[in-house]
Amino acid sequence: MTQQHHKSNYRQKPNDSFIAPKKRHExxxxxxxxxxxxxxxxxxxxxxxxxxxxxxxxxxEAFESFLFVxxxxxxxxxxxxDAVDLKRAMITVVIALAPxxxxxxxxxxxxxxxxxxxxxxELGTVASWWYCLWFxxxxxxxxxxxxYIVGLGIEFTFAQIRHHExxxxxxxxxxxxxxxxxxxxxxxxxxxATAFAVIIGxxxxxxxxxxxxxxxxxxxxxxxxxxPTRMSGDNVWIAADLWGTDAITSATPxxxxxxxxxxxxxxxxxxxxxxxxxxxxxxxxxxxLGAIILLxxxxxxxxxxxxxxxxxxxxxxxxxAIGANAYMQLPFYxxxxxxxxxxxxxxxxxxxxxxxxxxxxKWIYGLLIGIFAVMLRVxxxxxxxxxxxxxxxxNCFAPLIDHCVVARNIKMRQKRALVKQKTTVL
Amino acid sequence: xxxxxxIKQGLDIKLKGKAECAVRVVNAEHYAIQPIDFHYVLxxxxxxxxxxxxxxxxxxxxxxxxRIKFVSPVSGTVETIRRGEKRRLEAIVIRSDGKKxxxxxDVDRPLDKExxxxxxxxxxxxxxxxxxxxxxxxxxxxxxxxxxxxGFDTSPLAPDMDFIASHFPDxxxxxxxxxxxxxxxxxxxxxxxEKTKSEPLLKAKNVSLHWFSGPHPAGNIGTQINKIAxxxxxxxxxxxxxxxxxxxGRLFLSGRxxxxxxxxxxxxxFVNPHYVRTELGASIREMTDGQCCNPNYRLISGNVLTxxxxxxxxxxxxxxNMLTAIPEGNHREExxxxxxxxxxxxxxxxxxxxxxxxxxxxxxxxLDTNMHxxxxxxxxxxxxxxxxxxxxxxxxxxxxxxxxxxxxMENLGIYEVDEEDFALCEFIDTSKNDIQAIIxxxxxxxxxxxx
Numbered sequence: 001m002t003q004q005h006h007k008s009n010y011r012q013k014p015n016d017s018f019i020a021p022k023k024r025h026e027x028x029x030x031x032x033x034x035x036x037x038x039x040x041x042x043x044x045x046x047x048x049x050x051x052x053x054x055x056x057x058x059x060x061e062a063f064e065s066f067l068f069v070x071x072x073x074x075x076x077x078x079x080x081x082d083a084v085d086l087k088r089a090m091i092t093v094v095i096a097l098a099p100x101x102x103x104x105x106x107x108x109x110x111x112x113x114x115x116x117x118x119x120x121x122e123l124g125t126v127a128s129w130w131y132c133l134w135f136x137x138x139x140x141x142x143x144x145x146x147x148y149i150v151g152l153g154i155e156f157t158f159a160q161i162r163h164h165e166x167x168x169x170x171x172x173x174x175x176x177x178x179x180x181x182x183x184x185x186x187x188x189x190x191x192x193a194t195a196f197a198v199i200i201g202x203x204x205x206x207x208x209x210x211x212x213x214x215x216x217x218x219x220x221x222x223x224x225x226x227x228p229t230r231m232s233g234d235n236v237w238i239a240a241d242l243w244g245t246d247a248i249t250s251a252t253p254x255x256x257x258x259x260x261x262x263x264x265x266x267x268x269x270x271x272x273x274x275x276x277x278x279x280x281x282x283x284x285x286x287x288x289l290g291a292i293i294l295l296x297x298x299x300x301x302x303x304x305x306x307x308x309x310x311x312x313x314x315x316x317x318x319x320x321a322i323g324a325n326a327y328m329q330l331p332f333y334x335x336x337x338x339x340x341x342x343x344x345x346x347x348x349x350x351x352x353x354x355x356x357x358x359x360x361x362k363w364i365y366g367l368l369i370g371i372f373a374v375m376l377r378v379x380x381x382x383x384x385x386x387x388x389x390x391x392x393x394x395n396c397f398a399p400l401i402d403h404c405v406v407a408r409n410i411k412m413r414q415k416r417a418l419v420k421q422k423t424t425v426l
Numbered sequence: 427x428x429x430x431x432x433i434k435q436g437l438d439i440k441l442k443g444k445a446e447c448a449v450r451v452v453n454a455e456h457y458a459i460q461p462i463d464f465h466y467v468l469x470x471x472x473x474x475x476x477x478x479x480x481x482x483x484x485x486x487x488x489x490x491x492x493r494i495k496f497v498s499p500v501s502g503t504v505e506t507i508r509r510g511e512k513r514r515l516e517a518i519v520i521r522s523d524g525k526k527x528x529x530x531x532d533v534d535r536p537l538d539k540e541x542x543x544x545x546x547x548x549x550x551x552x553x554x555x556x557x558x559x560x561x562x563x564x565x566x567x568x569x570x571x572x573x574x575x576x577g578f579d580t581s582p583l584a585p586d587m588d589f590i591a592s593h594f595p596d597x598x599x600x601x602x603x604x605x606x607x608x609x610x611x612x613x614x615x616x617x618x619x620e621k622t623k624s625e626p627l628l629k630a631k632n633v634s635l636h637w638f639s640g641p642h643p644a645g646n647i648g649t650q651i652n653k654i655a656x657x658x659x660x661x662x663x664x665x666x667x668x669x670x671x672x673x674x675g676r677l678f679l680s681g682r683x684x685x686x687x688x689x690x691x692x693x694x695x696f697v698n699p700h701y702v703r704t705e706l707g708a709s710i711r712e713m714t715d716g717q718c719c720n721p722n723y724r725l726i727s728g729n730v731l732t733x734x735x736x737x738x739x740x741x742x743x744x745x746x747n748m749l750t751a752i753p754e755g756n757h758r759e760e761x762x763x764x765x766x767x768x769x770x771x772x773x774x775x776x777x778x779x780x781x782x783x784x785x786x787x788x789x790x791x792x793l794d795t796n797m798h799x800x801x802x803x804x805x806x807x808x809x810x811x812x813x814x815x816x817x818x819x820x821x822x823x824x825x826x827x828x829x830x831x832x833x834x835m836e837n838l839g840i841y842e843v844d845e846e847d848f849a850l851c852e853f854i855d856t857s858k859n860d861i862q863a864i865i866x867x868x869x870x871x872x873x874x875x876x877x
Contacts, residue, residue, distance in 0.1 A: 077732075165801070
């Protein structure tokens with residue numbers, strides 16, 4: 001049989017079966033290599049082994065891959081790969097955090113304008129709205145800078161020492177830390193807390209992906225236990241002026257409840273977020289916007305978010321049923337509106353590294369976080385905010401939860417084998 | 427129709443360049459058998475360069491079991507014996523004389539287990555029968571619990587098994603008849619509930635039919651075994667690709683080994699993706715008419731998820747049924763790629779806008795070989811479970827393989843899987859790990875321990 005006989009079956013001449021070189025990549029490559037790309041290529045030899053700055057290799061690679069998508073291709077296994085990578089996942093979380101961050105900035109200014117005696121700007125005008133945001137922005141900027149410089153500095157150093165790539169995990173952690181501490185936290189304390197979180201909370205266990213405690217919460221817990229007077233009580237929440245660390249006395253709803261009085265803010269205020277609190281976690285609306293982004297993109301687990309809320313609600317209802325004191329009688333949904341409950345449920349509990357990893361485990365993990373958070377708030381007035389401690393506690397138990405879930409699967413498999421053996425013997 | 431097994435977890439990657447149902451016959455000049463295609467085989471060469479061979483002449487056998495022979499698919503002369511590092515045998519290249527001479531086998535004897543095994547071992551068709559666990563060539567002394575054959579292929583750009591089956595209806599049925607003797611259990615033939623339409627498959631006899639629906643990996647043999655009769659420790663099942671069943675059938679109809687089969691040429695590297703009818707192990711250059719030296723495209727023997735990158739002077743792999751050509755992804759012009767919306771990018775995660783286009787309106791993608799990121803530790807959880815339809819915890823099993831904990835691997839179900847089952851996990855992995863290689867390492871370790 002020759003090819004001629006079967007030509008009728010074949011639509012195209014055999015010689016045309018392979019396409020001529022496509023110009024797409026080639027053309028673009030020639031025309032569009034930017035001068036930056038050329039510059040990076042030029043200085044690259046300094047940073048590889050044997051170069052002058054070989055000790056900065058990880059740092060250089062981190063910046064290069066930040067600027068340009070690496071041109072590495074698949075070698076073995078799958079010949080194609082999904083477009084998502086860790087950078088993409090992390091930037092999605094940062095985008096989801098943006099509404100809370102922006103609202104938080106505005107609220108910092110707004111709270112100061114309510115209480116400060118020398119607030120220079122008129123209230124009730126558009127300008128003041130911008131001034132509130134601007135004021136908050138100026139307060140947040142140094143905190144963000146300190147968090148990123150300290151955290152990334154340590155991450156880069158560790159990556160360099162270990163000859164690893166720099167991981168993107170801190171992009172989110174560094175954004176989170178200033179958001180969950182009071183705006184009046186002195187910068188040196190923030191720097192210490194960040195360093196503690198990155199070194200003890202993360203790098204000691206092997207870096208991104210290996211830590212068992214949420215690093216941002218470790219930073220907050222460090223401040224909470226090391227400088228308790230700066231982290232809880234009446235007078236830590238509102239910045240008195242732009243540059244100082246002085247604060248104005250104004251209690252958060254949680255502090256009021258812990259002191260045995262009903263919160264002065266209305267539920268609506270708490271929902272919108274125009275109340276004193278940690279810098280960016282007061283607005284439930286802004287957090288829900290972030291939650292929508294996280295759930296639409298599938299970056300955070302809906303199981304965890306949902307079950308934390310269910311757990312908190314169930315515990316709140318249980319306390320309502322007991323009703324032994326004023327705090328217990330508080331409508332259960334107040335727990336969602338106060339303090340860091342929603343922020344924790346959406347952004348903290350869902351950290352995939354420190355949460356339970358199995359789907360069943362995620363349900364249990366989330367439920368217990370919600371239950372413990374409300375329980376700590378109501379039963380233990382020494383710690384007005386139970387969310388942080390509850391998440392850290394369940395971070396510790398997440399591996400155990402997973403172990404039990406996986407053990408069930410193992411048992412199922414062993415049982416299946418046993419049944420099989422018995423039937424074959426019979 | 428009996429019960430349909432619905433696969434819910436999985437992913438169909440829609441790629442451009444599906445092969446059209448048109449067949450071109452290629453009488454290639456060069457063919458090769460590559461020992462690298464076979465797991466755990468230690469080749470002992472039986473021929474020399476320049477020697478005359480027929481279709482069915484043994485080229486090498488396995489030192490562990492000399493009965494398992496690997497034969498020449500065509501008649502001709504041994505042109506070169508390619509060796510790699512440390513003189514490792516890479517390929518035995520045969521130059522075909524086009525005469526189609528073949529060794530005759532006695533297939534008129536009663537078809538009992540022993541006779542069938544003898545013929546299959548002698549004719550070099552035995553290596554087409556593989557086993558789980560380990561996905562290696564079946565041990566002829568084993569008694570498999572069941573025999574599995576997948577009647578459809580769901581991998582990206584996969585050849586249409588209906589189309590192939592309709593070309594060789596008689597051989598297919600004969601092959602099924604022969605294989606049904608090899609096991610005391612059943613021969614399970616799995617078909618697609620909606621897509622399988624061809625008579626030879628629908629009316630197959632001597633088998634127990636199963637119906638599957640859902641996305642890839644519904645067509646993978648591992649998925650089907652897991653859903654029909656999962657493997658327990660100590661059990662063995664055998665499986666065989668559909669085209670190999672056809673080859674086995676043809677051997678028992680004619681008494682002569684004939685390795686003719688259809689390969690799909692698919693992917694955007696081909697102007698007109700189509701099928702090629704040729705023998706096993708044909709030269710890729712000749713299959714594609716010599717125009718495959720384009721450096722902008724990668725030739726893959728097999729599908730894009732599990733295939734092997736092939737050079738233009740390479741040969742199609744023993745267990746592969748297609749040749750894919752997709753663009754190389756070594757372009758570097760993309761700046762700040764993590765930031766842009768990326769409308770044309772394909773991702774299983776929903777971090778790109780393409781995820782929000784309804785499935786029916788979704789155009790086929792042209793994916794290249796770019797890694798789209800760098801290797802990282804595992805961070806994201808819960809994603810693998812969405813593309814992994816086994817009742818196995820994929821992340822936990824992968825980690826057990828990494829640390830080499832054999833007990834844990836056994837407990838988590840390593841015997842039920844092979845690297846192919848993890849191909850989608852590897853594809854979607856945010857951390858860009860080589861998961862298929864990790865699973866194979868785990869399998870190697872367990873096998874060594876059990877030996």
